[in-house]
Structure formats: C-alpha cells, structure tokens
Amino acid sequence: MDFGLRKKTALVMSSSRGLGEGVAKALASEGAHVLLTGRNEVKLREIIVEIEESGGQADFVVADLVEPSSVNTIQSAVREKLGHVDIFVANTGGPPPGIISSVDPSSLIKQIEMMVVRIVELSSEFIPDMKAAGWGRILAIGSSGVIQPIPNLGISNVVRSALVGWTKSLSNDLAGRGITVNMLLPGRIHTKRIDELDQAVAQKTGQTLESVRTASKATIPVGRYGKVEEFADTAAFICSDRAGYITGSLIRCDGGLIKSV
Numbered sequence: 001m002d003f004g005l006r007k008k009t010a011l012v013m014s015s016s017r018g019l020g021e022g023v024a025k026a027l028a029s030e031g032a033h034v035l036l037t038g039r040n041e042v043k044l045r046e047i048i049v050e051i052e053e054s055g056g057q058a059d060f061v062v063a064d065l066v067e068p069s070s071v072n073t074i075q076s077a078v079r080e081k082l083g084h085v086d087i088f089v090a091n092t093g094g095p096p097p098g099i100i101s102s103v104d105p106s107s108l109i110k111q112i113e114m115m116v117v118r119i120v121e122l123s124s125e126f127i128p129d130m131k132a133a134g135w136g137r138i139l140a141i142g143s144s145g146v147i148q149p150i151p152n153l154g155i156s157n158v159v160r161s162a163l164v165g166w167t168k169s170l171s172n173d174l175a176g177r178g179i180t181v182n183m184l185l186p187g188r189i190h191t192k193r194i195d196e197l198d199q200a201v202a203q204k205t206g207q208t209l210e211s212v213r214t215a216s217k218a219t220i221p222v223g224r225y226g227k228v229e230e231f232a233d234t235a236a237f238i239c240s241d242r243a244g245y246i247t248g249s250l251i252r253c254d255g256g257l258i259k260s261v
Helices: 018-029 041-053 070-082 105-133 154-177 192-205 209-218 228-238
Strands: 009-012 033-038 057-062 087-090 136-141 179-186 250-253
Touching: 009 018, 009 070, 018 033, 018 041, 018 057, 018 087, 018 136, 018 228, 033 041, 033 070, 041 057, 057 070, 070 105, 087 105, 105 136, 105 154, 105 179, 136 154, 136 228, 154 179, 179 228, 192 209, 228 250
Parallel strands: 009 033, 009 087, 033 057, 087 136, 136 179, 179 250
Antiparallel strands: none
C-alpha cells in the first residue's frame, strides 16, 4: 500500500529514542523528509545515518522542551530544513512516576508547560501552512492512561488527558480543511522508558525485574509487550494520505490492555 507520503515533510518531536525514534524511521521509510528533535545530539546523528543508509531523508535539531526557547529553536529549524510541516507528530518524554496526591504543584505546572503548552505553541506555527495546502496531519502520542489511569503515573495521566481535549477540539476546527488530528495511545510498547518504569516498580516493591515484567505481560491479552515497529507502522498509517477520513479519534495500539469498550 502506498501511503502517499513521498515529498511530504514531517516534524517528529522527542525522537532521539523510543516511540519517537520509531515513528520518525517509519515516516522516512515511506518517503517523508523527517526532522527529528531531542536533547542527545550524538544519538540524533546516529539515527540520521541509519535513515539515510536506508534511503530516507532526515535532519535534526537539538532542543529541550523544558526551555521556552525550544519553540523558536524548532520553528527556525523547520524553516531552514523543511520549509514547512505537512505532518506534526506531537510526542514528548514521559514525566517522573508518582501518585498524584503527592505531586508538588510546581512540578505539575512544569510538565504541563513542557508537554502541552509547547505542543500548542508549535502547532500554531504549522497549521496556517496546512490550511493553505489543504492537507495536514497532526498526531499526538498519548498513553493508555488517558482512558484507564495507570497506577503511579499520576502526572502522565493528568497532563496527557489535557491533550485529549486539545486534539478533539482541534480536529473539529480543522476537519473541513483536509487536516486530520488524532491521538495514538500506546500500551506496553517495549522501549527504554518501559524498562525504566518496570525497574522503578521492582525497586519499590522488592520484586525482581523479571517478575515485574511477567506480571505486567499477564495483564495484556496478547501476552507480550508491543514492538516499537508495530506502533510506528500504525502511526505512519494514521499520518498517511489513505487515512484522510480518520480524525478526532483516540486510537489504541495496546494489545488489548485497556479493559473498557
């Protein structure tokens, strides 16, 4: 199936590892010119080499969403390296674990600024060009926690839920302009982030890492963690020309983890 992404441009946020890296590679493999962002320049350069060796086209910009100046840094890189953005993948790093009743309000505000405010600011720069072109894709990477709150990930449950309201509202505003806006919800996709979270549970409970993983996999109907490539291919389809009638949706890629209908 031709996803219709050749000569499209894509900005994939927080793409120096994990899900962001996977999505960037998937879009590049479909012919999109991809701009990666992240804090680790060495890792970003390595990914660029991998993409180019596979026949793709990619650039990167070093930016930390903690810093308000990152918005201008990324916008300048887009103008220099892409010209405009056809596909905006709004991905951010995950906040630290912890129960919400113990969260310092200042820490919550910091995460909202990084994971919501920066994304909204960036999108406002790209939407006019999408409108002018009559085509655009905005895909936020969320979490299963926006439907079924994840224990000990209180900040993530709260902050990512704010993006649900944003994506749904934005999808209604832009649907008639050829622009789709969706959110893709990963379950337990095997990344370094999942390893870190499993390790934190092991340390907190005194269990072995393997026992934590075994118990976690037992909650997933397919009986395993997902592969980054499975998630990334799903993201690439949602961003494709073929998915023009999918908008305003929360799409699960979780192996059946979420128990609600």
